[in-house]
Structures are given as structure tokens and as C-alpha cells.
Amino acid sequence: MWQRAVVYAALLAGGTLALQWLDYQRLARAHSGAAYVLLIAVAFLALGVFLGANAFGSPGRRAFDGNPKAEGALGISPRELQVLHGIAAGRSNKEIAASLEVAPNTVKTPVARLFDKLGAKRRTQAISRARELGIVP
Amino acid sequence: MWQRAVVYAALLAGGTLALQWLDYQRLARAHSGAAYVLLIAVAFLALGVFLGANAFGSPGRRAFDGNPKAEGALGISPRELQVLHGIAAGRSNKEIAASLEVAPNTVKTPVARLFDKLGAKRRTQAISRARELGIVP
DNA sequence: ACGCCAATCACCCGAACGGGTGATTTGAGG
DNA sequence: CCTCAAATCACCCGTTCGGGTGATTGGCGT
Numbered sequence: 001m002w003q004r005a006v007v008y009a010a011l012l013a014g015g016t017l018a019l020q021w022l023d024y025q026r027l028a029r030a031h032s033g034a035a036y037v038l039l040i041a042v043a044f045l046a047l048g049v050f051l052g053a054n055a056f057g058s059p060g061r062r063a064f065d066g067n068p069k070a071e072g073a074l075g076i077s078p079r080e081l082q083v084l085h086g087i088a089a090g091r092s093n094k095e096i097a098a099s100l101e102v103a104p105n106t107v108k109t110p111v112a113r114l115f116d117k118l119g120a121k122r123r124t125q126a127i128s129r130a131r132e133l134g135i136v137p
Numbered sequence: 138m139w140q141r142a143v144v145y146a147a148l149l150a151g152g153t154l155a156l157q158w159l160d161y162q163r164l165a166r167a168h169s170g171a172a173y174v175l176l177i178a179v180a181f182l183a184l185g186v187f188l189g190a191n192a193f194g195s196p197g198r199r200a201f202d203g204n205p206k207a208e209g210a211l212g213i214s215p216r217e218l219q220v221l222h223g224i225a226a227g228r229s230n231k232e233i234a235a236s237l238e239v240a241p242n243t244v245k246t247p248v249a250r251l252f253d254k255l256g257a258k259r260r261t262q263a264i265s266r267a268r269e270l271g272i273v274p
Numbered sequence: 275a276c277g278c279c280a281a282t283c284a285c286c287c288g289a290a291c292g293g294g295t296g297a298t299t300t301g302a303g304g
Numbered sequence: 305c306c307t308c309a310a311a312t313c314a315c316c317c318g319t320t321c322g323g324g325t326g327a328t329t330g331g332c333g334t
Binding site: 259 | 322
Binding site for chain 4: 275276277278279280281282283284285286287288289290291292293294295296297298299300301302303304
């Protein structure tokens with residue numbers, strides 16, 4: 001995205017300089033200079049708006065892909081992540097176990113380990129922590 | 138915010154035109170015109186970036202103000218909302234009761250009513266539903 | 275006046291959870 | 305080979321939660 005914007009900027013700047021050079025003789029006459037400068041200003045304003053919106057805007061529109069850094073730092077395993085998403089979706093251990101096709105007792109182990117890793121005492125706190133860390137949306 | 142940007146734009150445009158007019162004589166000489174045009178272009182590019190970022194960017198930076206429509210439609214009372222925020226923050230009934238300065242038994246009533254209104258069977262599900270509805274961030 | 279609703283609170287009891295014990299299996303790495 | 309960690313699972317037992325019962329009070333609308 002930044003590469004594309006840089007290309008656009010280079011093209012526009014290059015075009016501007018080229019026109020400047022070719023029209024240098026005309027620029028010295030009448031009032032055409034003021035209109036020309038305004039045209040440049042408007043063009044660059046539009047480019048700036050485009051760049052600003054794309055560079056700084058709409059982070060929410062990107063697909064959520066978790067926070068692999070935090071997951072790695074906390075040592076969250078793939079299974080723990082699966083269980084965490086089940087918890088955050090509002091499901092009980094029993095329901096999570098059913099969807100993972102394991103016994104309910106089995107779910108309790110990654111749950112307990114998630115609590116340790118997230119510093120949580122209960123499910124709701126684990127969700128809250130995971131959201132702060134960007135691990136769940 | 139838009140008003141401020143418009144003021145900035147008007148000032149910059151006005152300043153540009155004033156300089157244009159005052160320097161019209163100088164513009165007809167040497168290469169100073171190319172440098173001048175580039176200066177204008179850069180200034181408007183910066184303004185554009187600023188406008189773009191603020192107009193289209195960072196929706197997350199706005200203060201979260203809930204979803205009063207959904208709250209009203211579901212009939213969620215101010216107390217219930219307080220309790221919901223406590224739940225979403227990962228707190229136990231006991232902790233929520235302490236912060237609201239009521240008995241733990243008292244918290245259970247709005248909790249139960251939130252579950253009814255959100256169609257939830259447990260706290261985690263209530264959080265999930267409330268987030269879907271935009272009631273909690 | 276009455277009815278409704280929210281808020282407060284107590285209590286009963288079952289379910290789910292969560293901390294703890296333990297066991298086994300598997301796979302990766304040294 | 306050994307060690308370690310993850311995953312699987314069972315069980316014990318205490319805590320929290322949640323559905324239910326009930327009561328009282330206060331505010332608002334009819």
C-alpha cells in the first residue's frame with residue numbers, strides 16, 4: 001500500500017515538474033500562474049487526503065488475525081487458543097468439549113492454563129485480558 | 138474538528154494566494170517558480186494527509202458511548218448497564234457488589250434480568266451478546 | 275387510590291466452574 | 305536414550321454462579 005502511494009506521489013511530482021518546465025515560458029505571462037498554482041495545490045490536497053485515509057484510517061476493516069506476538073510471548077498453544085475462542089463466544093466447557101470432540105474434563109486443562117497465562121481468575125476476566133491483548137476480537 | 142480543518146485550509150489557501158500576488162514579479166524570473174510550486178505542493182499534501190487521517194481514520198479513537206438504541210429496545214436499566222460493564226470487565230458478583238456498595242445477592246437480580254434481556258445463559262454469553270449489539274466495547 | 279417496575283436483600287438448592295490430585299500417551303528436542 | 309510439554313482423561317471438593325422462592329421500599333403513571 002505504501003509502495004503504491006509512493007509511486008503515485010512520484011508520478012504526480014514528476015508530472016508537476018515536467019509541466020513546470022515545459023510551461024515555464026507561459027508561466028511568466030498574465031495571471032495563468034495563480035490558476036496553475038491552485039491546480040497544483042488541489043491535486044496535492046487530494047493526494048494527501050487519499051494517503052491520510054489509507055495510511056491512518058480504517059484499522060477496523062482489516063481482517064482480525066489475532067495477536068501472534070502476544071500469543072507467542074504468553075506461550076498460548078493452538079488448543080488453548082481454540083478453547084479461548086469458545087469461551088469468548090460465550091460457550092460452556094461442555095459445549096466447547098462437544099465442538100472439539102473431547103470430554104468436558106479435557107477442556108478444563110487448557111482453561112486452567114489460559115487462566116495462568118492471562119493472569120485471570122475466571123472466564124470473564126480471561127476474556128477481558130485476551131481482548132486487551134488483541135488475542136480475541 | 139471539520140470546522141477547524143476548514144479554517145486551516147482557508148488560511149493556507151489565502152496565504153498562498155497572497156504570496157502569489159505579492160511575489161508575482163519574482164515568479165517571472167529564474168527557477169524560483171519551480172521551488173515555489175513544490176513548496177505549495179508539499180504544504181497541501183501535508184494538509185491533505187491531516188484531513189484524510191482525521192476524517193476517515195481512527196474510528197476507534199472516539200469515545201465509546203454504547204448503543205443507546207439497543208439498550209432502549211432491550212429495556213436495559215442504568216443499574217443493569219453498570220453490572221454488565223462489571224461483568225465484561227471480568228469481575229465477580231462479589232467484586233461488582235463491592236464497587237456498587239450493595240450486597241452480593243443484590244447483584245444477582247440485575248444479572249438475571251440481563252440474561253433474560255440478552256438471551257444469555259451465562260456471563261460469558263451475555264458479554265458476547267452485548268458486544269455484538271455494541272452495548273459494551 | 276392502585277398497579278407496575280426497579281432496586282434491595284435473604285435464602286434454598288443444583289449446576290457449573292475451578293483448583294487440586296493423579297494418570298497415560300505422544301511428539302519434539304537435546 | 306531421556307526430558308519436557310501438550311493433550312487427554314478421571315476424580316475430589318470447595319466456590320461461585322444461577323434459577324428459584326420470597327419480601328420490602330420507592331418512584332412513576334393511570
